[in-house]
Amino acid sequence: MRVWRLLPWFLILLPLAWLISRWLDLMALGEDLPRTLGLSLEKARLMSVAIAVGLAATAVATVGTISFVGLLAPHAARLLVGSRHRQLLPIAAILGAILVTLADSLGRIILAPREMPSGLVTALIGAPYFLWLLYRNQK
Structure with missing residues (x-):
């Protein structure tokens, strides 16, 4: 029954995480390359942290x-x-x-x-x- 509580959050946050996965790959290469390719590091970091916190909070709220x-x-x-x-x-x-x-x-x-x-x-x-x-x- 608890799975149903997770489902809406995962349906929203997991696709978002998949979409920004390329940003995460670029950020792992250092700061210069992503900036050269036009990636706003501040925006990418904020979005990745927000998605990670949302996924972790959902799991903690459900599991304990x-x-x-x-x-x-x-x-x-x-x-x-x-x-x-x-x-x-x-x-x-x-x-x-x-x-x-x-x-x-x-x-x-x-x-x-x-x-x-x-x-x-x-x-x-x-x-x-x-x-x-x-x-x-x-x-």
Whole structure:
């Protein structure tokens, strides 16, 4: 039943992502080539981020905020070990497990004897971290 909630968003955002995929390929080659070909980098970046955020938000709203871990752990791992995937993948998995365990533990402790969903705690940790990442990458 949850798939039906996703469908309108995916029907709109996935074709848009397909349309701008060429822009993403050009942007991967550096800044000079896309500008030479007449691509507005600011517009392309804004559209690609908006589409990515829309797709991620739709998935999180449907599946639950626990999936935030899949977005948070790899970025945190990259800050710790760099971009070597042999080191990055196990560290991201370990950080994700630690984050979920910590979120679940905090969710049980904060409002004891009631429980706070671990997905909500994960979002409370992850949202400020992502805002910081976006801020840091704009510099």
